[in-house]
Amino acid sequence: MTTTHPSPGSGGTGPGPGGPAVDVRGLRKSYGAKRAVDGIDLRVERGEIFAVLGPNGAGKTTTVEILEGFRHRDAGEVRVLGEDPQTAGRAWRSRLGVVLQDSRDQAELTVAELVRHFATFYPRPRDPDEVIDAVGLREKARTRTRQLSGGQRRRLDVALGIVGRPELLFLDEPTTGFDPQARRSFWALVRSLREDGTTILLTTHYLDEAAHLADRAAVVRAGRVVALDAPDRLGGPAARRPVVRWLDGGVRRSERTDSPTALVASLAARLAGPDGEVPGLEVVRPSLEDVYLELIGEPAAGADPDPAAPTRPAPADARTPDGPRAVVPEEARP
Amino acid sequence: MTAAPTVRAPRAAALPGTGRLGVERTRAELRAFFRERDAVIFIFTYPLIMLAIFATVFDGQDQGTGDYSVPFAQYFLPGMIATGVMLTSFQSLAISIAVERDDGSLKRLRATPLPAAAYFYGKVGLVLATSVVQTALLLALAAVVYDVPMPWDMPDAAGRLATFAWVFVLGCAAGAVCGVAFSSLPRSGRSATAVITPVVLVLQFISGVFFAFFALPTWMQTVASVFPLKWMAQGMRSVFLPEQAAALEPSGSWQHGATAAVLVAWLVVGLVVGARTFRWRRRDDG
Numbered sequence: 239m240t241t242t243h244p245s246p247g248s249g250g251t252g253p254g255p256g257g258p259a260v261d262v263r264g265l266r267k268s269y270g271a272k273r274a275v276d277g278i279d280l281r282v283e284r285g286e287i288f289a290v291l292g293p294n295g296a297g298k299t300t301t302v303e304i305l306e307g308f309r310h311r312d313a314g315e316v317r318v319l320g321e322d323p324q325t326a327g328r329a330w331r332s333r334l335g336v337v338l339q340d341s342r343d344q345a346e347l348t349v350a351e352l353v354r355h356f357a358t359f360y361p362r363p364r365d366p367d368e369v370i371d372a373v374g375l376r377e378k379a380r381t382r383t384r385q386l387s388g389g390q391r392r393r394l395d396v397a398l399g400i401v402g403r404p405e406l407l408f409l410d411e412p413t414t415g416f417d418p419q420a421r422r423s424f425w426a427l428v429r430s431l432r433e434d435g436t437t438i439l440l441t442t443h444y445l446d447e448a449a450h451l452a453d454r455a456a457v458v459r460a461g462r463v464v465a466l467d468a469p470d471r472l473g474g475p476a477a478r479r480p481v482v483r484w485l486d487g488g489v490r491r492s493e494r495t496d497s498p499t500a501l502v503a504s505l506a507a508r509l510a511g512p513d514g515e516v517p518g519l520e521v522v523r524p525s526l527e528d529v530y531l532e533l534i535g536e537p538a539a540g541a542d543p544d545p546a547a548p549t550r551p552a553p554a555d556a557r558t559p560d561g562p563r564a565v566v567p568e569e570a571r572p
Numbered sequence: 573m574t575a576a577p578t579v580r581a582p583r584a585a586a587l588p589g590t591g592r593l594g595v596e597r598t599r600a601e602l603r604a605f606f607r608e609r610d611a612v613i614f615i616f617t618y619p620l621i622m623l624a625i626f627a628t629v630f631d632g633q634d635q636g637t638g639d640y641s642v643p644f645a646q647y648f649l650p651g652m653i654a655t656g657v658m659l660t661s662f663q664s665l666a667i668s669i670a671v672e673r674d675d676g677s678l679k680r681l682r683a684t685p686l687p688a689a690a691y692f693y694g695k696v697g698l699v700l701a702t703s704v705v706q707t708a709l710l711l712a713l714a715a716v717v718y719d720v721p722m723p724w725d726m727p728d729a730a731g732r733l734a735t736f737a738w739v740f741v742l743g744c745a746a747g748a749v750c751g752v753a754f755s756s757l758p759r760s761g762r763s764a765t766a767v768i769t770p771v772v773l774v775l776q777f778i779s780g781v782f783f784a785f786f787a788l789p790t791w792m793q794t795v796a797s798v799f800p801l802k803w804m805a806q807g808m809r810s811v812f813l814p815e816q817a818a819a820l821e822p823s824g825s826w827q828h829g830a831t832a833a834v835l836v837a838w839l840v841v842g843l844v845v846g847a848r849t850f851r852w853r854r855r856d857d858g
Contacts, residue, residue: 306683308853328587328685336683343677346607347600358596359684361585382607401682 257320257405258414259437260305265314267300267490268353274300278314284405285427287378287438289452289469290446297461298441302410305439306336333358333402335397335436339411345384349375360402364560373397373427381521389420393427400431409440413447425450445469445526446474459534473529484509485518510566590687597686597694602701615664616702619656619710621816623648626782627718635784635820642817645718650808651781653707657740658801660702661747663772665695666754674761674854682852692752699748707740723811732811734829740806742835746800749842756849757839775801786820793822800838803831 247364260282267275275297282288303309304316311314316323321330327546344352357363370379373393378386386394392412399407409428413421422572428451442448448455449469457465457472465472482501483492486509495501498521505516524532606612627645635648657695672678714720723732759762776782776801778792780804786794796802807844808828811816818826 308679308682328687331683332587332685334683336680338676338679341676341680343672343675343680344604345675346604351600351603355596355600356684358588359686361587361591368813382623 248316249356256536257317258282260288260439261315261317262301262305263315265301265304265316266295266310267304273461275311276305278458278463280456280463280466281436282406282439284437285432285435286453287432287451288454289448290439290450290458291443291455291530292441292458293443295495296458296534298409298458301458302408302439302441306334306408307331315476329418331403332402334452335399335407336400337399337407337409337412337487338359339394339414340393341391342364343380346382348380348382349386349394349397350379351395353401354399355359357401362403364403365399365417366402367395369401373398373424388415389424392416392424396424396427400436401429405438409438413442413444421447422508449526457530466534469526471504472526476526477529477532481520481522481524483518483520483522484516579757587685590690590693592671593686593690593692594697597690598697598701600686601694601698605668605698605702611664611668614668615659616706618659619652619706621715622655623652623710623713624717627714636817637786637820640816641811642820643720645714646720646812647784647809647817649710649714649718649720650812651805653710653808653812654743654779654801654804655776655781656706656710657703657743657804658747658772658775660752661699661744662751663768664702665699665748665751666768669695669752669755670758670764670768671761673755673851674764678852679857681783691779696748696753703740703744720812726814727810728815735807736811739804739811739835741832742832743800743807745802746838746842747836749839749846751842753842753846753849758850759855771825775799778802780805784820786822790822797834803827805835807831 251402252500258281260280262278262280265275265278266273267279278297278301280288280290280301292298300309305309305318305323307318307326310324318326319333323330324458332522347355350370353366357366357369364417370376373391375393375397378390378397383391383394394410396412399409412428413424425447428438438451440447440451452469454467455472456463456470463473467474478492479492479496480498481492482498482505483490484505485491493501502516502519502521505519506514509516513518623645626648630644630648633644636642636646646708663749669678709720715722723729723736726732752769755764758767775796778796778798779785780788780796781801785796785802785805788796793802806821806827809821810828814819821827
């Protein structure tokens, strides 16, 4: 009387509608001697927002353009909505939405004309007017594309990407050049699409964008995935070990530890002044930015990237990125 | 007795037909074309302005030899019609496709389920519509202002109109496919006009558009005979000039067979080269 049910997702390699939206294994692509994509594995589940993070030139766009069917791969297995992008046809394209990186085309048509025109390409389009409302361009519906601002232009790109009712939407660096308020409202739009059931694959080099939007994120560096997890878990627990910083005789010191309380107690016993305070004491948990910079091989400003050297003087010219992390105590300055 | 539960994927709605999409593309192309004022002026009104200038400046100077000559405007009009067709087909497509490739329009369309054929149908629709309107304007200007006799008022009107129809259609088609093929040559959209305009200008000078073809040096006539514009202009002269004017052609006849052969040859060459070289993306875009 034992019945076995295949556990959901276990047979997810197949092309059925229950399979992952994107399944990539061992993807490689070279341009001449440069390995743009050097063995990437990715799996995007249906209904999630998946971010591909990485510096410029890390291979993000190449990867996404292979998934979109624009480029041919050198090696690897790729399945997007169950099909190989290299051979998939019109029916497959009608299930995708693509928002490319730069857009300055179609300048002479109005917003409404373009959205209506693109809607005719698809078998089951969304209502163009509803799409224009959804991206917040109602006021600009009769405006020619060339007169739109950068943020409005990008919203139009999204409108054209979603008017076909895609199952999977690609957003390639969608908010580059946005002012902070435009980014916030753009993020709200992307989240509302996910609530409608659209799977979204997003590339970005903005960490806060990945943190705000993505269910999971892959960090890509030099054509490889160096970390893949929920944004707040990227890099694993080790990358999030707190850093304790203090001043020892005017020299800035820092240490990474799993037990900051014990360290602070010992510091207090050893270095506390007459007022009972340790000079310049800070306990800091690495931010996503610190973790990210470490993952892509940049020296992080806040966290000590080298666990092998737990205590050392801080570099004289500590980088001060605009994150909240780079608080250098007054006393440490010469 | 109960039917086995059948799990059926929701039936995919049918993709829109290529013909219908071709019509949609034509509408979008025409809209965008007429809104781009600079392109309209350069491509669309250029032959009108040229006809007006030349016919006014050379008013009263007949074109011909001692034996036979025709009024200047009447000789000039067929060349301008041929030029107009070359501009609205060849030049317009070569530039617009190069620009669309450069600015990402083509890539954006490639990312949709729009079939490639529908894109080209849209271009064909644009070429046909603009060529027809432009030719109609040229005829109106020539007839009303410069008293050029129209083929339907001349002997053998039916034959003339039939010749007009096939020269016009073949010329548009050859020009359009050559424009598609040529659009891959400019490295960027910005350089497209600079690359294509000189080609068009040189062809106009050697093909008997600005100067009477019979007055050109023989070697220039020979070079021009390789290209379609000379043959389109000659075909159009056979429509708009009296039968005796055939004596002004270097060969002494209208050469309809050769005209058709050269235009069809360019149509085939343009199709093959265009189909082989067409790219949806910029050259530097992988």
